[in-house]
Amino acid sequence: MVPASADDPVSATPAHERELPPHRLWYEEPATSWEDEGLPIGNGHLGGVVFGTVDVERVQFNEKTLWTGGPAPGRDYTNGNWTSPRPDALADARRLIEENGEVEPEAIAELLGQSKTGYGSYSTFGELRLDVGDVGAVDDYVRDLDIDDGVASVAYTADGVRYTREFFASYPDGVLVARLSADEPGALSVDVSQTIPDGRSNTEVTVDGARLTVAGNLDDNGLRFESQVHVTADGGTVGAGEEAVMVENADAVTIVLGAGTDYSDEYPEYRGDDPHERVTDVVDAAADSSYQQLRDAHVADHRDLFDRVALDIGQELPGIPTDQLLDGYASGTLEAPHARYLETLYTQYGRYLLVASSRPGSLPANLQGVWAEGTSNPWSADYHVNINLQMNYWPAEVMNLAETAGPLHEFIDALRAPGRVSAGEMFDASGWVVHNETNPYGYTGVHDWPTAFWFPEANGWLSRHLWEHYLFTQDDEFLADTAYPIMKGASEFWLDFLVEDPRDGTLVVSPSYSPEHGPYTAGAAMSQQVVWDLLTTTTAAAEELDVDEEFRATLRETLDQLDPGLRIGSWGQLQEWKEDIDDPGDRHRHVSHLYALHPGNQIAPETTPEYAEAAEVSLNARGDGGTGWSKAWKINFWARLLDGDRAHTMLREQLTGSTLPNLWDTHPPFQIDGNFGGTAGVGEMLVQSHVGVIDVLPALPSAWAGGSVDGLRARGGFTVGASWRAGMPTEVRLSSDESGEVSLRSEMFTAPVRVYRENGRPVEHSTDGDVLTFATSAGANYRIVPQVRVDIERPDDARRPGSSVPVSVELSAPDRRAVPATGASVEVPDGWSAEPESVRMRAVPPRGSATAEFTVNVPDDAADATHPLSVEVRADEWTIRVPVPVEVHR
Numbered sequence: 060m061v062p063a064s065a066d067d068p069v070s071a072t073p074a075h076e077r078e079l080p081p082h083r084l085w086y087e088e089p090a091t092s093w094e095d096e097g098l099p100i101g102n103g104h105l106g107g108v109v110f111g112t113v114d115v116e117r118v119q120f121n122e123k124t125l126w127t128g129g130p131a132p133g134r135d136y137t138n139g140n141w142t143s144p145r146p147d148a149l150a151d152a153r154r155l156i157e158e159n160g161e162v163e164p165e166a167i168a169e170l171l172g173q174s175k176t177g178y179g180s181y182s183t184f185g186e187l188r189l190d191v192g193d194v195g196a197v198d199d200y201v202r203d204l205d206i207d208d209g210v211a212s213v214a215y216t217a218d219g220v221r222y223t224r225e226f227f228a229s230y231p232d233g234v235l236v237a238r239l240s241a242d243e244p245g246a247l248s249v250d251v252s253q254t255i256p257d258g259r260s261n262t263e264v265t266v267d268g269a270r271l272t273v274a275g276n277l278d279d280n281g282l283r284f285e286s287q288v289h290v291t292a293d294g295g296t297v298g299a300g301e302e303a304v305m306v307e308n309a310d311a312v313t314i315v316l317g318a319g320t321d322y323s324d325e326y327p328e329y330r331g332d333d334p335h336e337r338v339t340d341v342v343d344a345a346a347d348s349s350y351q352q353l354r355d356a357h358v359a360d361h362r363d364l365f366d367r368v369a370l371d372i373g374q375e376l377p378g379i380p381t382d383q384l385l386d387g388y389a390s391g392t393l394e395a396p397h398a399r400y401l402e403t404l405y406t407q408y409g410r411y412l413l414v415a416s417s418r419p420g421s422l423p424a425n426l427q428g429v430w431a432e433g434t435s436n437p438w439s440a441d442y443h444v445n446i447n448l449q450m451n452y453w454p455a456e457v458m459n460l461a462e463t464a465g466p467l468h469e470f471i472d473a474l475r476a477p478g479r480v481s482a483g484e485m486f487d488a489s490g491w492v493v494h495n496e497t498n499p500y501g502y503t504g505v506h507d508w509p510t511a512f513w514f515p516e517a518n519g520w521l522s523r524h525l526w527e528h529y530l531f532t533q534d535d536e537f538l539a540d541t542a543y544p545i546m547k548g549a550s551e552f553w554l555d556f557l558v559e560d561p562r563d564g565t566l567v568v569s570p571s572y573s574p575e576h577g578p579y580t581a582g583a584a585m586s587q588q589v590v591w592d593l594l595t596t597t598t599a600a601a602e603e604l605d606v607d608e609e610f611r612a613t614l615r616e617t618l619d620q621l622d623p624g625l626r627i628g629s630w631g632q633l634q635e636w637k638e639d640i641d642d643p644g645d646r647h648r649h650v651s652h653l654y655a656l657h658p659g660n661q662i663a664p665e666t667t668p669e670y671a672e673a674a675e676v677s678l679n680a681r682g683d684g685g686t687g688w689s690k691a692w693k694i695n696f697w698a699r700l701l702d703g704d705r706a707h708t709m710l711r712e713q714l715t716g717s718t719l720p721n722l723w724d725t726h727p728p729f730q731i732d733g734n735f736g737g738t739a740g741v742g743e744m745l746v747q748s749h750v751g752v753i754d755v756l757p758a759l760p761s762a763w764a765g766g767s768v769d770g771l772r773a774r775g776g777f778t779v780g781a782s783w784r785a786g787m788p789t790e791v792r793l794s795s796d797e798s799g800e801v802s803l804r805s806e807m808f809t810a811p812v813r814v815y816r817e818n819g820r821p822v823e824h825s826t827d828g829d830v831l832t833f834a835t836s837a838g839a840n841y842r843i844v845p846q847v848r849v850d851i852e853r854p855d856d857a858r859r860p861g862s863s864v865p866v867s868v869e870l871s872a873p874d875r876r877a878v879p880a881t882g883a884s885v886e887v888p889d890g891w892s893a894e895p896e897s898v899r900m901r902a903v904p905p906r907g908s909a910t911a912e913f914t915v916n917v918p919d920d921a922a923d924a925t926h927p928l929s930v931e932v933r934a935d936e937w938t939i940r941v942p943v944p945v946e947v948h949r
């Protein structure tokens with residue numbers, strides 16, 4: 060063994076060295092159901108769902124701004140604001156609540172609600188149809204979605220010819236692309252056309268040579284739309300047919316599709332330029348590029364985002380199609396590495412879907428991302444802001460896709476103009492407001508569904524996303540120009556809207572409604588927590604920017620008087636309402652009063668253990684059921700409670716009961732929020748940074764005992780990676796965008812570690828318990844390496860009373876430092892014994908190891924249970940304690 064000198068260069072290559080199995084969804088049959096089986100592609104503004112049907116390929120497609128509703132000739136669109144003044148409505152609602160404590164939702168809806176007018180719906184653009192004629196019998200059919208490259212494909216053999224189709228949506232070129240090829244020259248003939256859904260007028264279909272153009276207006280609001288399809292053939296002929304472009308006897312065919320509308324996000328007109336020129340330009344440019352050029356540019360762009368996070372939990376490629384994999388997972392028949400494959404595929408699929416449905420230059424991802432099959436879709440495929448839109452963006456920062464949040468920020472910004480009118484006209488308040496759900500036409504007022512119309516706190520919850528973006532990116536310009544003005548406007552609303560609670564003199568929200576159940580009251584937990592969070596982060600932002608001193612003082616005074624929404628009730632629960640009225644039998648899918656635990660950070664086991672415990676009581680009472688997004692939220696909650704196994708249980712629940720064969724989340728119906736919430740939840744299991752410390756592997760489930768992850772982001776401008784074995788890190792990796800101090804938390808730091816720069820130089824650090832702190836330089840990479848490691852070997856099957864368990868302890872020095880002499884023992888519960896009681900272990904040289912053997916005796920009267928044993932290895936300066944639970948079973 061060669062003792063290394065302090066400044067030996069060490070490899071900067073991450074420990075993540077295994078080539079990961081490809082991330083791919085695949086099937087042996089064409090899709091028959093859009094919702095269950097279609098495979099989604101997208102570039103943020105265009106989305107396509109590929110069926111893989113053989114004779115006539117169907118690619119249903121969307122353009123993000125194709126929405127009915129909003130301003131329209133002959134419609135009195137009020138953005139949901141009251142059509143006539145109701146000067147007393149708010150005061151009446153408040154009085155009802157003050158007098159009765161609890162008020163039926165219908166009574167409040169009667170006073171404050173109003174039926175929806177001009178809300179509209181997201182709509183399909185149509186279907187691209189590729190008609191290759193009657194193919195006859197087909198062999199070796201496969202349909203897949205390669206999410207590493209962002210390419211869907213279909214392949215089959217007919218008449219001895221192998222046919223292949225590829226589909227992708229290119230962000231750099233702004234088009235959907237389809238490519239048909241065959242392994243025999245001249246084998247391809249296809250008619251390319253487009254369907255036109257209902258609800259369109261002035262529709263013109265023109266075929267000019269190789270170009271099919273469809274343009275018209277939506278009946279509902281006159282929105283102008285246009286799509287153009289251009290067909291290029293290698294070999295063969297291309298000609299104009301009636302409403303189709305016809306290709307005969309080609310070797311290969313490339314089809315590009317561009318689409319747009321005259322929507323603009325500018326209040327109050329919401330109209331911009333006719334899309335004709337824009338669509339013509341992108342389709343012309345794409346038609347001038349070769350298929351390979353389009354594909355290469357797309358794959359490079361996609362991988363630039365997608366490849367940033369690598370997750371290895373020991374998954375292995377299963378040799379079965381994805382629908383069978385999902386079935387096997389649900390029935391518990393998969394081998395563990397195949398189950399882990401599905402878990403990593405699902406995690407990365409959420410990242411794929413976010414890249415595909417949210418890129419700068421268009422609207423944010425809606426309830427179905429960018430994919431919607433009908434002209435009037437479930438919940439309009441809109442922007443619900445009492446959880447759903449927010450959940451869509453939970454993975455954006457931690458999962459290293461911060462750019463995808465741009466459309467959300469712009470959308471929130473565009474809500475301000477109509478939101479100011481709603482605040483002023485309806486409530487005589489300044490600032491801006493939005494309620495339970497909204498559309499792209501600034502619907503910031505109300506509707507009248509009693510249990511789901513009132514949620515003015517949405518302005519605060521949305522604002523949190525801007526502040527988080529700043530925390531993760533440290534982008535000062537973004538904070539000053541985008542985030543702060545929006546946060547300030549939302550805070551101004553609350554400064555005017557909060558009222559004093561006669562019960563205790565605190566400031567509360569009234570009316571207040573905990574989504575989407577129970578009575579209307581004053582000061583429900585979520586209302587208070589969201590407002591507390593908004594005012595607190597707005598104060599922090601103003602301080603950071605050193606602006607608005609007087610306003611800051613007002614915020615602080617208000618915060619001092621604000622009810623923070625945290626109360627522990629009679630059965631130990633975190634109260635959902637200000638009065639202790641929680642029903643332990645309540646299984647409602649919204650768990651709103653835990654906002655403070657996630658996505659907020661008012662509650663954390665490290666900082667407010669008693670509230671964290673109460674949150675756990677509430678969460679246990681709510682149970683592990685729920686709809687898709689509800690389960691996804693529970694993954695995040697349990698991760699924040701640092702319970703990796705329970706978070707994993709919820710991930711299993713989501714995959715088992717709320718995931719369709721194409722891995723889309725189902726409420727039911729298909730709703731994409733759960734996909735994003737699930738992916739974010741895995742992020743929370745692996746790294747957390749919401750209480751000022753980067754917690755590494757805070758909620759690692761025992762099913763993921765070994766693995767590695769790279770590319771996760773943490774607040775403060777950090778990128779984090781780690782490798783682990785037996786649940787304990789073997790290395791932590793950190794890159795720092797800025798110079799400053801960083802603190803990380805891991806059980807690993809309770810024993811000696813060293814921190815190295817990429818050039819191999821050790822970095823000075825300090826530790827305090829399980830927290831390690833050191834100074835970072837901008838752009839530098841660090842590795843944190845344990846200097847001592849304890850591995851345990853023992854049979855892990857259940858033992859009988861009166862039997863014994865051999866326990867072998869391996870102590871090693873994995874880096875360049877020796878481990879000094881230590882004492883080792885097994886700590887056992889009362890009535891148990893271990894032989895020997897303790898062992899003295901000699902010093903271990905660098906990269907060497909030593910072992911000690913113990914026998915644990917299980918007492919005759921040991922109960923059927925898992926008993927908490929542990930191994931302790933003690934040196935003068937440190938102690939390592941490794942839990943070794945022993946299950947006893949008669």
Ligand code: FUC
Binds near residue numbers: 443
């Ligand atoms: C919220 C949820 C519903 C549904 C809708 C789109 O209102 O409570 O379950 O997800 O959004």
